[in-house]
Amino acid sequence: MATIGATRGNIVTHVPKRCMRAQNRKRLVLLWGLTSFALFGVALADEANQMVRGKLVYDRFCSLCHGANLEGQPNWRKRNELGKLPAPPHDETGHTWHHPDHILFGIIKFGVKPPYGPPDYESDMPAWGDTLSDEDIRAVLAYIKSKWPEKQRRYQDEMTKQAEGNR
Numbered sequence: 001m002a003t004i005g006a007t008r009g010n011i012v013t014h015v016p017k018r019c020m021r022a023q024n025r026k027r028l029v030l031l032w033g034l035t036s037f038a039l040f041g042v043a044l045a046d047e048a049n050q051m052v053r054g055k056l057v058y059d060r061f062c063s064l065c066h067g068a069n070l071e072g073q074p075n076w077r078k079r080n081e082l083g084k085l086p087a088p089p090h091d092e093t094g095h096t097w098h099h100p101d102h103i104l105f106g107i108i109k110f111g112v113k114p115p116y117g118p119p120d121y122e123s124d125m126p127a128w129g130d131t132l133s134d135e136d137i138r139a140v141l142a143y144i145k146s147k148w149p150e151k152q153r154r155y156q157d158e159m160t161k162q163a164e165g166n167r
């Protein structure tokens with residue numbers, strides 16, 4: 001009995017140690033997997049939330065002039081009878097994607113006035129700083145960008161990186 005007991009004791013102390021190491025490793029891997037999955041999920045959810053918010057902002061505050069499908073106003077390159085430019089499209093046929101992020105952000109927040117436009121320039125583009133939070137502005141920009149084809153997106157990304165490097 002004593003021998004069996006000792007053997008059992010050995011088994012009890014010896015085997016589980018190795019088992020535990022393996023189990024701990026498995027648990028760690030599992031925990032790591034779950035954590036990265038959760039973080040990835042949160043990132044995806046954040047992105048999805050931003051897109052929903054961006055579309056809400058766009059539909060409510062921008063679509064009236066820039067068009068429900070970002071198509072802009074007709075003849076947007078020609079000044080109207082008051083000498084002002086109509087609202088340009090925000091899709092790939094316009095020139096929104098020619099500007100880096102900080103310029104787009106500034107135009108939306110402060111309007112087309114210095115430093116985002118010439119002094120005394122008269123524009124129908126309102127300044128949205130009093131109506132929209134910075135987060136709303138970032139969301140509407142993300143929404144607009146999501147409508148660009150790959151080429152325009154990459155170009156604008158590059159412009160933003162260059163502008164950030166020069167600042």
Ligand code: HEC
Nearest residue numbers: 061062065085086087088095096104107108123124125140
């Ligand atoms: C009342 C009409 C009107 C509304 C509403 C409006 N815009 Fe504009 N927007 C314009 C006009 C007009 C221009 C052209 C400005 C100019 O050059 O005179 C413009 C220009 C812009 C530009 C610069 C585009 C470029 O290629 O230079 C951006 C960016 C922009 N608008 C974003 C927005 C966003 C985002 C909203 C909604 C939050 C919005 N606008 C709402 C009329 C409007």
